Amino acid sequence: MKISIxxxxxxxxxxxxxxxxxxxxxxxxxxxxxxxxxDLPWASPHAGLGMLGTEFSHNxxxxxxxxxxxxxxxxxxxxxxxxxxxxxxxxxxxxxxTPAGNISEKTSSFTYPDPRFFLxxxxxxxxxxxxxxxxxxxxxxxxxxxxxxxAHYLNAKAxxxxxxxxxxxxxxxxxxxxxxNNGNFTVDP
Amino acid sequence: xxxxxxxxDIEVRANNALIDILPSEFSFILSDSIxxxxxxxxxxxxxxxxxxxxxxxxxxxxxxxxxxxxxNNYFVGxxxxxxxxxxxxxxxxxxxxxxxxxLLPAWFGKQQVxxxxxxxxxxxxxxxxxxxxxxxxxxxxxxSGGYSTWYQPMVTDxxxxxxxxxxxVQADNSNNTPFFAYITSDYKFHLRSFNSLFTPLGxxxxxxxxxxxQNVSSQDNISQLKRWRAGxxxxxxxxxxxxxxISEVDGSLxxxxxxxxxxxxxxxxxxxxYGTNNIPTSYFDIGYARNSTNGAVGYRxxxxxxxxxxxxxxxxxxxxxxxxxxxxxxxxxxxxxxDIYMLTKDSSFNEFSRTFKGDFLVETAxxxxxxxxxxxxxxxxxxxxxxxxxxxxxLGSQLV
Numbered sequence: 319m320k321i322s323i324x325x326x327x328x329x330x331x332x333x334x335x336x337x338x339x340x341x342x343x344x345x346x347x348x349x350x351x352x353x354x355x356x357d358l359p360w361a362s363p364h365a366g367l368g369m370l371g372t373e374f375s376h377n378x379x380x381x382x383x384x385x386x387x388x389x390x391x392x393x394x395x396x397x398x399x400x401x402x403x404x405x406x407x408x409x410x411x412x413x414x415x416t417p418a419g420n421i422s423e424k425t426s427s428f429t430y431p432d433p434r435f436f437l438x439x440x441x442x443x444x445x446x447x448x449x450x451x452x453x454x455x456x457x458x459x460x461x462x463x464x465x466x467x468x469a470h471y472l473n474a475k476a477x478x479x480x481x482x483x484x485x486x487x488x489x490x491x492x493x494x495x496x497x498x499n500n501g502n503f504t505v506d507p
Numbered sequence: 508x509x510x511x512x513x514x515x516d517i518e519v520r521a522n523n524a525l526i527d528i529l530p531s532e533f534s535f536i537l538s539d540s541i542x543x544x545x546x547x548x549x550x551x552x553x554x555x556x557x558x559x560x561x562x563x564x565x566x567x568x569x570x571x572x573x574x575x576x577x578x579n580n581y582f583v584g585x586x587x588x589x590x591x592x593x594x595x596x597x598x599x600x601x602x603x604x605x606x607x608x609x610l611l612p613a614w615f616g617k618q619q620v621x622x623x624x625x626x627x628x629x630x631x632x633x634x635x636x637x638x639x640x641x642x643x644x645x646x647x648x649x650x651s652g653g654y655s656t657w658y659q660p661m662v663t664d665x666x667x668x669x670x671x672x673x674x675x676v677q678a679d680n681s682n683n684t685p686f687f688a689y690i691t692s693d694y695k696f697h698l699r700s701f702n703s704l705f706t707p708l709g710x711x712x713x714x715x716x717x718x719x720x721q722n723v724s725s726q727d728n729i730s731q732l733k734r735w736r737a738g739x740x741x742x743x744x745x746x747x748x749x750x751x752x753i754s755e756v757d758g759s760l761x762x763x764x765x766x767x768x769x770x771x772x773x774x775x776x777x778x779x780x781y782g783t784n785n786i787p788t789s790y791f792d793i794g795y796a797r798n799s800t801n802g803a804v805g806y807r808x809x810x811x812x813x814x815x816x817x818x819x820x821x822x823x824x825x826x827x828x829x830x831x832x833x834x835x836x837x838x839x840x841x842x843x844x845x846d847i848y849m850l851t852k853d854s855s856f857n858e859f860s861r862t863f864k865g866d867f868l869v870e871t872a873x874x875x876x877x878x879x880x881x882x883x884x885x886x887x888x889x890x891x892x893x894x895x896x897x898x899x900x901x902l903g904s905q906l907v
Contacts, residue, residue, distance in 0.1 A: 349660035350622055357624035357656055391794055393671050394658040
């Protein structure tokens with residue numbers, strides 16, 4: 319099946335696909351500018367990771383974001399989207415580099431283009447660096463961080479940390495108290 | 508109004524003001540074709556003083572109506588001026604001489620681009636769109652499938668009809684034949700399947716290419732005739748096709764076959780191609796195919812329409828160009844019976860040709876008046892797909 323792709327820019331009007339197949343409702347701009355929301359088409363993912371029943375991704379672009387789309391049949395009946403469309407005013411590199419750079423255990427200071435990162439809707443940043451550092455830092459500053467050397471760091475800020483397996487657990491409570499195996503051994507801060 | 512030797516009657520109005528026409532100084536061509544959405548026209552008038560041009564009476568988009576016919580049959584076409592040109596200035600110093608004015612249907616000059624969605628069958632969307640224009644009639648007899656939401660993406664109505672909707676038209680009663688959208692010189696819009704065109708409700712005109720022994724002067728007399736076949740190069744790809752589709756449910760590939768005799772299917776007529784082998788000569792990719800569990804019926808019908816409409820090139824295997832006296836009653840899209848004779852054993856011409864006589868569809872109709880030469884004629888390109896071959900003909904059994 320051979321298709322010709324002519325990309326069109328579109329805005330995501332809805333990311334809640336009633337079929338639960340990662341589709342998004344799109345408004346192609348300017349071609350669909352006057353079409354009511356109820357009549358707008360659903361576009362399926364271009365799906366760069368492939369779409370087997372055993373291997374696929376679900377990461378539709380969020381509502382109001384901008385995407386590239388193409389019309390697979392040439393008659394405006396079947397659309398695919400490519401996420402996402404770069405709009406300069408919406409892009410801010412420091413939203414990822416600043417939180418990741420605040421992790422004190424990082425191997426070295428990040429220098430553009432590091433860190434590579436994904437800014438998530440709640441403000442947390444999923445990142446990795448070309449030196450092997452990787453982790454996730456939340457908007458409140460808490461983080462999970464793994465150095466290239468294999469060292470692991472977890473900073474829950476004012477929240478508790480619990481590590482456990484099938485036989486026992488270690489709880490670092492929010493007040494700093496350490497509890498091992500559900501009260502068998504407790505150490506105050 | 509100008510009547511010439513009771514031969515034709517033409518009246519041209521520019522923005523509703525009558526233009527005074529002297530037939531000997533006036534020429535025109537009115538043309539329509541099932542292969543073109545727009546009909547066209549042009550006329551040449553002699554601007555002796557140059558004042559017609561000076562007064563800007565032939566500027567672009569100026570409305571023009573043309574009434575054309577004879578005493579018994581006439582029609583009114585609505586146009587706008589596409590362009591004008593002075594062919595050759597006759598008088599030094601001023602712009603006088605023959606001015607050629609090319610016309611487009613009035614619809615052209617009124618269209619805006621729209622950003623719209625229409626949830627309906629394809630033919631109903633076309634009807635809805637063309638109803639924005641005051642055509643003299645809208646002729647859409649077939650009820651098509653293809654219910655879907657159809658998008659007009661900031662394009663004109665004509666572009667939308669011709670490029671987005673027309674390839675998707677399919678109707679259960681069209682006998683698997685492609686559709687044509689066209690405007691005739693009488694300013695009627697037509698959306699017709701090949702099947703419905705070939706099964707007219709009324710009678711059909713007879714045009715006869717008569718031997719000299721039957722010298723007849725009448726409007727149905729063919730004065731000149733050319734014949735040709737479409738050519739193997741043009742329709743070899745239509746001979747046998749693989750039809751592929753990919754399931755949207757599980758990604759599996761499905762293949763079926765069709766051939767040049769599938770559109771429309773027939774068990775009697777012969778396609779005039781020698782050779783009966785079934786080697787595949789092309790393929791048609793439907794793309795993703797939804798089934799009853801994951802797709803609407805209209806979506807599948809539209810894709811069936813694309814498959815059928817892609818076979819337009821196979822419909823006119825034999826064509827004639829025929830010239831008759833000016834005949835305002837025939838437009839493109841009509842069926843005509845073309846009578847052609849053959850030489851018989853007694854060297855007479857009393858029998859019709861068994862191969863070449865038959866019903867043909869008028870693909871293109873042009874009505875021409877040459878004022879300078881004071882001659883007028885109608886030129887028709889007519890075509891057909893199937894030939895009724897007598898069983899006694901040796902090659903009959905070996906044609907497709």
